[in-house]
Amino acid sequence: MLDVVKDLLILLVGSSLVSNVVLSQFLGLCPFLGVSKKVDTAAGMGGAVIFVITIASAVAAVIYKFILVRFDITYLQTIVFILVIAALVQFVEMFLKKFVPALYQALGVYLPLITTNCAVLGIALTNVQKNYGIGFSIASGLFTAVGFMIAIVILAGIREKMEYNDIPESFQGMPIVLITAGLMAIAFCGFSGLL
Amino acid sequence: MNISAILTAVAVVGGVGLFLGIFLGIASIVFKVEVDEKEEAVLGVLPGNNCGGCGYPGCSGLAAAIAKGEAAVNACPVGGDAVGKKVAAIMGVEAGETIRMTAFVRCQGDSERATRNYEYTGVEDCSMIKYVPDGGAKSCNHGCLGYGNCADACPFGAITVRNGVAVVDKEKCKACGKCIAACPKHLIELIPYDAKTVVACSSCDRGPVTMKACKTGCIGCGLCVKACPVDAITVDAFHAHIDQSKCTGCGACKEKCPKKAIIDFS
Numbered sequence: 001m002l003d004v005v006k007d008l009l010i011l012l013v014g015s016s017l018v019s020n021v022v023l024s025q026f027l028g029l030c031p032f033l034g035v036s037k038k039v040d041t042a043a044g045m046g047g048a049v050i051f052v053i054t055i056a057s058a059v060a061a062v063i064y065k066f067i068l069v070r071f072d073i074t075y076l077q078t079i080v081f082i083l084v085i086a087a088l089v090q091f092v093e094m095f096l097k098k099f100v101p102a103l104y105q106a107l108g109v110y111l112p113l114i115t116t117n118c119a120v121l122g123i124a125l126t127n128v129q130k131n132y133g134i135g136f137s138i139a140s141g142l143f144t145a146v147g148f149m150i151a152i153v154i155l156a157g158i159r160e161k162m163e164y165n166d167i168p169e170s171f172q173g174m175p176i177v178l179i180t181a182g183l184m185a186i187a188f189c190g191f192s193g194l195l
Numbered sequence: 196m197n198i199s200a201i202l203t204a205v206a207v208v209g210g211v212g213l214f215l216g217i218f219l220g221i222a223s224i225v226f227k228v229e230v231d232e233k234e235e236a237v238l239g240v241l242p243g244n245n246c247g248g249c250g251y252p253g254c255s256g257l258a259a260a261i262a263k264g265e266a267a268v269n270a271c272p273v274g275g276d277a278v279g280k281k282v283a284a285i286m287g288v289e290a291g292e293t294i295r296m297t298a299f300v301r302c303q304g305d306s307e308r309a310t311r312n313y314e315y316t317g318v319e320d321c322s323m324i325k326y327v328p329d330g331g332a333k334s335c336n337h338g339c340l341g342y343g344n345c346a347d348a349c350p351f352g353a354i355t356v357r358n359g360v361a362v363v364d365k366e367k368c369k370a371c372g373k374c375i376a377a378c379p380k381h382l383i384e385l386i387p388y389d390a391k392t393v394v395a396c397s398s399c400d401r402g403p404v405t406m407k408a409c410k411t412g413c414i415g416c417g418l419c420v421k422a423c424p425v426d427a428i429t430v431d432a433f434h435a436h437i438d439q440s441k442c443t444g445c446g447a448c449k450e451k452c453p454k455k456a457i458i459d460f461s
Contacts, residue, residue, distance in 0.1 A: 067211070073204050080211055087215040091222055098226040164323055 008139055010195065015140055016147035018192050021119050023151055023185040028119030032152055033177055035110065042156035046149030048110040050142065052092065053120050056085050057141025060124035061134045074128075081124045089114055119148060151188075155181060233285060234262035240281040241271055246350050248272045248371025261286065272296065273369040295388040296370040298353075298363045299460070301397040302339040302382050305358035308410040310334045320344060325379040333359075334408035337398040339382055348377035386460070391444025392437060396456040399432040406454075413456040419448035 019025060022032045028049070035045040060081050068074045093111050096104040104111075114120060123144050127137040158180055167176050238258035245253035249270050251260055260266035261282060268286050269279030275295055315332035318324070321344040324331045331340045341359035353367035354374060363374075365388060375383045382397050394413055398405045402414035415433030427441035428448055435457070437448075449457045 063211075067207060071203050071207050073200075073207055076204055076208060080208060083208070083212055083215060087219055090219055094219075094222050094226040097228050164318055164320055166318065 007136075011136070011139055012143045012146075013191075013194055015143040016150065017188065018195055020147045020151055020188050020191075021123070021144045022148055023181070023188040025122065027122040028117050028148055029181075031110075031113060031117055032148075032155065032181070033174065035113070036152050036156040036159055036177075039153060039156045039160060041110075042152045043149070045110045045113075046145075046152050048114055049117065049119070049148050050145040052089060052111070052114045052117075053123055053145040053148075054138060054142045055092065056088055056120050057123055057127055057137045058134065059084055059088055061127060061132070061137035064128050065134065077125065077128055078121070081121055085120050085124070119144070151184065155184065158184075231259075231262045234258050236285045237261050237282055240274075240278055240285070242273050242278065244273060244350055244371075246273060246369075246371040246373065248369070248373065273371055275369075296385040297365040297368045297388045298370060298372075298374055298383050299365075299386045299390075299393060300339060300345070300354075300361045300363055300383050301393075301395060302337075302360055303395040303411050303456075303458070304333060304335055304338040304409045305341075305360045307358070309338055309359070310408055321377075322379045335398055335405070335412060336400065336408075337380060337382075338396075338409065338412075340380065344377045344379070345374035345383060348373040387439050390439050390442070390460045392442055392446060392449055392457060393460040394435050394437055394456060395458050396454075397434065399434045401433055405433070411455050414454055416453065418451040418453065419457060422447040422451040 015021070021027050022029065031045055031049070036042045063080065063084055064074070064077060068077055068080065089111065093104070096111070123141050124137075127140055130140075132140055155177075159177065162176065162180070171179070235258075238255055241254040241258060243254050247253065249257045249266070249272060251257040251266070251270075254271075257266060257270060261268060261270065268282040268288060269276070271278050271282075311332045312329055312334050313332055315324070315327065317327065319342045321340045321342045324340050324342060330336050333340070339360045341356050341361065343354070343356040343361060345361050346354040346356055350371065350373060351367050351369050353364045353369070354361050355364070356362070361374075361382075363383075370385055372385065375381075375385070380397070386393065396405075396409075396411065396413040398409070398412045399415075400408070400412075402416065405412035405414050413433070413435050415430050415435065417430050417435075419435050420428045420430055424445060424447060425441050425443055427438045427443075429436050429438070435448075437457075446459075449459065
């Protein structure tokens with residue numbers, strides 16, 4: 001029992017900070033740069049990503065274990081996961097619209113955007129690569145998505161402050177954001193000493 | 196060549212795809228959300244700028260509120276009467292007359308009229324300049340800072356900064372109210388499009404202070420109050436205010452104002 005808790009703690013620190021999905025694996029850069037103009041929208045996107053990635057890791061792990069391994073066609077994991085994740089996001093959207101309209105309103109446009117977030121697929125594939133069981137896949141998905149939320153909220157905070165700074169013309173807009181993201185990635189390297 | 200491996204792959208991926216397709220198809224029927232027909236029709240005639248001037252989150256928010264009967268049919272400040280009538284036709288009710296409003300910057304302290312305490316070179320953003328010493332370089336603590344936060348906020352390009360003071364083009368203004376929220380000095384107010392006479396100053400400093408700071412500042416002398424035949428003007432905190440619902444536009448106050456702070460609105 002203690003071993004499991006220890007493993008989960010290591011997984012938490014490892015996947016949310018040390019190998020942060022955005023800042024050290026460079027997955028999910030599109031929403032990271034696109035939806036980080038304001039802290040509250042960034043937090044909304046982060047929440048939606050946590051929600052979807054956790055469910056997607058669970059479903060992907062189940063499908064891998066009970067369909068792909070069984071028929072010995074694990075090499076098809078990428079294409080099957082893409083199918084499943086796209087359908088899953090659609091389904092979650094419909095489900096929320098019907099039963100939790102408040103959450104649907106809050107997540108708004110971010111939910112369909114997540115279909116194109118490669119972090120979702122990336123995490124499903126990484127879980128398989130690392131031979132995680134279903135429980136650990138879900139935990140890994142959840143923690144990685146928390147890492148995404150941390151990164152996007154920090155970047156949004158920095159970008160809100162940056163609005164008032166006098167940025168050289170050639171660096172205005174996306175270039176300075178990419179430089180900021182790069183500096184954040186270097187800062188997150190510091191976490192590698194934790195494990 | 197193992198032909199059965201290929202067939203398994205095709206069958207599994209095809210099967211998963213088919214299952215998901217049918218599953219989503221069923222889900223879309225089971226989880227169907229009834230969308231009010233009226234709501235969609237209303238959304239169709241709203242301007243679609245999503246400016247938020249009505250107080251709802253975007254045009255779709257207002258359309259939903261109108262369809263439910265929570266908002267008035269002419270609640271869209273941008274569309275005004277024209278859109279209000281179309282929405283009323285969809286909802287099957289009479290549209291009341293809407294008074295067309297327009298934004299007005301209560302300051303005319305441009306670089307010739309307002310004195311400056313010092314030369315300011317720094318961040319060009321009103322909400323930041325508010326916090327520099329004396330609340331900006333202009334001696335008047337209440338006047339337009341002239342760095343155009345309102346112009347940036349305007350979705351319709353109706354505001355320009357001329358000679359250090361923001362000016363609203365009332366033909367372009369849709370009265371959405373974004374500039375009112377953007378101005379850190381709270382200078383901008385909505386007044387009727389047909390308003391004839393306005394106080395173009397918002398200073399509530401005492402007379403001598405305002406007199407030094409600006410050539411056209413309201414000093415709160417009260418001559419306009421006496422001049423007004425319909426009691427439309429009040430002076431509060433050394434600052435005159437015209438009640439536009441009473442004002443007849445006779446211009447008596449404008450004649451009497453010693454500082455020319457009351458002007459024609461045209």
